[in-house]
Every structure is written in structure tokens, then in C-alpha cells.
Amino acid sequence: MQIQSRPMGPYQTNCYLVTIDGKTLIIDPGVGASEWVLAHAQNPVAILNTHGHFDHVWSNAELKERLGIPIYCPAEDAFMLAADPLGQGMPPSTPDIEVQPDQRLEISDIEVRFRHFPGHTPGCSVVEIGDAWFCGDFLFRDSIGRWDFPYSSARQMLGSLQKAAAIEGDYTLYPGHGPTSTLKREQRNIPFWIEEVRKRR
Incomplete structure (x- = not known):
């Protein structure tokens, strides 16, 4: 598995190209991602969204049109791709496959x-490929995603943190912002974040 990444747009959202056996999955093509993706994706076969926020899906429509490949998005966030709930003027797109939880x-x-x-958004998901987690805005290195946006939920975030804490084995984390980490490292931080969410919900 070959992984390429580039931070995109004003929020430096990581776009990932994951190539296996000469086929490339595009994960979270954000603001201004198209030209880099088109220059570096060997044989693109699909666009995968970890969740529906604008800075992760901005280039969906352009890449789908230019490459003729499907968009996979968590079902609970599919509405965001057209509704632009954060009001950023995002180009609308439509998922071809609405992925069910897990x-x-x-x-x-x-x-x-x-x-x-869920918690950051209703459909917030980790895209797991082998031992890699492309975790969007759920887990970051020494931090977690915000739970105070429209359609966010502190209650769901608590459940998601508890779920992540119970997972056995280790994975390399490729977050939506910032550097890589590991699940084991972030599991050590999860009790702190559970208390923070409880205090601030």
C-alpha cells in the first residue's frame, strides 16, 4: 500500500491517495485538491469521504466529473454534500454509494x-484499509474532532470514544488535519477526552 498526502485549503485538510495493486482511492479531496489528485493518482477508482464537512468534500464534484468515478459517503452525512450546512459556498455533489455504519x-x-x-457529524467514519485508519475529524494526534458544530453531538461523541477505546490491536492513524499517530497512542488520551466532552456538553 502506497499512501500520498497533501494538506489542502485554508484549514490544511489532508487529502490522501491510497494506491494498492496499481489502483488509487482518493480520500477527502478538499479545497483545491483536484489538480494535485489528477497529477498524482495513478489509476483512480473511487472517492471516499470520511464525513460531509466542506473542507473534506469540496473537490468531490470536479473529480467525479473529470475522472468518472463514484463517490462513497457515510449515509448519515450524504445530505451535507448538497446542503452545505456550514455555509461555505461548497460545490454540491451527490454520493453514488451511501455507506451504512460499519x-x-x-x-x-x-x-x-x-x-x-459519530459525534463530529452524524456519519463521521474512519476509513479502514488494512492496518491504516483514515480517520477524518474523529481522532487527531493528541486531540479529537469538535462536537459543537451544527449536527454534532456530544452524546454520540462519548459513545464513539468509548467504542474506540475498546478496540484491540493497533492501527496507524492518518487524520484529517495534522500529523499521523497510532490508535494505541490515542487510546491513552481517550479517558481525558471523555471527561472533557462530559464537562462541556
């Missing part, structure tokens, strides 16, 4: 799992 998929012979961790 669904396992085979995309061009690549095994993918969308692990559902």
Missing part, C-alpha cells in the same frame, strides 16, 4: 471498512 466494502478488489464514529 459497512465492509470491496472497491475494485480493495477491502475497505467504514468504521462509524
